[in-house]
Amino acid sequence: MAKKANWKELMTLHLRAYIPALVAFLFLLPSPVFAAALSLSPTNASVRVGSTVTETVFVLSTDQAMNAISGTISFPPELLQVVSVSKAGSVLSLWVQDPTFSNADGTISFSGIVPNPGYTGSHGLTISIQFRGKRAGTAAISFSPSSQVLANDGNGTDILNDTNSATITVTSSASAPSTPPAPSTAEQGLLARIISSTHPDQTQWYNRPHAIFDWTNAQGVSGVRLGYDKDADGEPSVPYSEPLSHKELDLEDGIWYFHVQEKGSGGWGPISSYRVQIDTVPPLPSTVTFPQGTTTPSGSSITALFTTTDELSGIDHYQVAVDGKVFTVTADAGSRPYQVSAGPGAHMLLVQTYDKAKILCYRRSIVIL
Structure with missing residues (x-):
């Protein structure tokens, strides 16, 4: 008489029948998409021959913590030359290779690490590059294909899947008027040129509330007045007896203007203003x-x-x-x-x-x- 199959044998047969289908189903499930990006800001800028302009490199890695970046940036050396590369405010705190540049080859290289738990965010400042215009033309700046952003996953997975390029239009210095009107005594050389390493493009929005401003005071400046508000024509109201050239502010969301006014031997000069646009609130759920x-x-x-x-x-x-x-x-x-x-x-x-x-x-x- 044939032996009856017990329940254990029946269960084993059923499992053997369903396991291939289960494996196939699990294989077809979509895996998480982890991606990072490197960007240059501003994407479009202009500079005169002999003058300088700053490009800032940012990293975006929102759904996977990253812990290392290795990047090479190319630029046309016949149109631009690098004046300096700054690490100030960088999310990278350990540098495998300090930023280096070659004005002969038209390259900038850097390699750094963010210690555990890594960096997660959408606007991480990496380095700032100051270019000087050499000759009139349109200069394209881009990342090399060898650039990498490595995940903080223990395996050093390269998660870089997007980079952008920037364009700097270099114009001839001869386009300036040959005989500009003479400024008043109080205004001669006292218009501060403000730059920001954290918010380098006044037309762009940033999610970074901490703003850093720098400017170079003219020779003979004995003091400055500083201020910030939401008025493009605002006036600074806080005087300093020393010629400060650096200021850091923590700003709320909105459009802000930072104002600088220098004092020379002939009195107070004109007011310089710098626009900052901050938005730290995500879009509403789509x-x-x-x-x-x-x-x-x-x-x-x-x-x-x-x-x-x-x-x-x-x-x-x-x-x-x-x-x-x-x-x-x-x-x-x-x-x-x-x-x-x-x-x-x-x-x-x-x-x-x-x-x-x-x-x-x-x-x-x-x-x-």
Whole structure:
């Protein structure tokens, strides 16, 4: 008589039947998308021959802590020359290679580390580069393909997947008027030129509330007046008996103006002002809707709409990932029907919304194609 299968044997047979399907299902699940970016700011600038302009390198790594950056930046040495490279305020605190540059080869190299637990954020200052214009022309500045951002995962995984380039337009110094009007005695040489290593572009939004300002005082300056407010034509009201040339401020969200006025032997000079735009609040959670639903016949695409608002700086762009494949969608395009295409089955849709201060928020949706 045939022996009856006991319950243990039956369970083993069932498991053997389902394990291949279970393994296949787990294999098809989307894995997390970890990505970092290196950016140059401002992306567009202009400088006259003989004058200087500053470009700042920032790192973005919002969904995975990073702990090391190795970068090489190229620039046209016939149009620009590097005056200095600054590490001030950098998120990198241990330097494998201090920033170096070659005006002969047109390269800047650096390599540094952020100790454990690493850096997570969307606007980490790395280095600041001061260029001087050499000859009129359009200079393109870019990262080399060998640049890396390594994850703080114990394996040194390279998570860099995006870099931007910057353009500096160098104009001829001869374009200045040959006989400018003579300034008054009090104004001669007393217009301070303010720069900021933390907020280098006055037209851009930043999510960094701590602002650093520097300026070079004219010869013979005996004191300064400083101030900050939300008035582009504001006047500084705090006098200093010493010719300060550095100031750090912690500012709230909004548009601010930092004012400097120098005092020389002939009196107070004109007021210099520097604009700073700060937004530390993420966009409101985005709404992802599917006007035709989330299921379609096999081979068809699904229509998606992304809508959200950012009360201060405004929406800059969306990053859309379908099962790990990333696409960039402009703010205008996001409000129009966007076609999501993938093969049959369940898929993960990840929408990252960036405002103009490079702050993001997430929105995940499951779509069935």
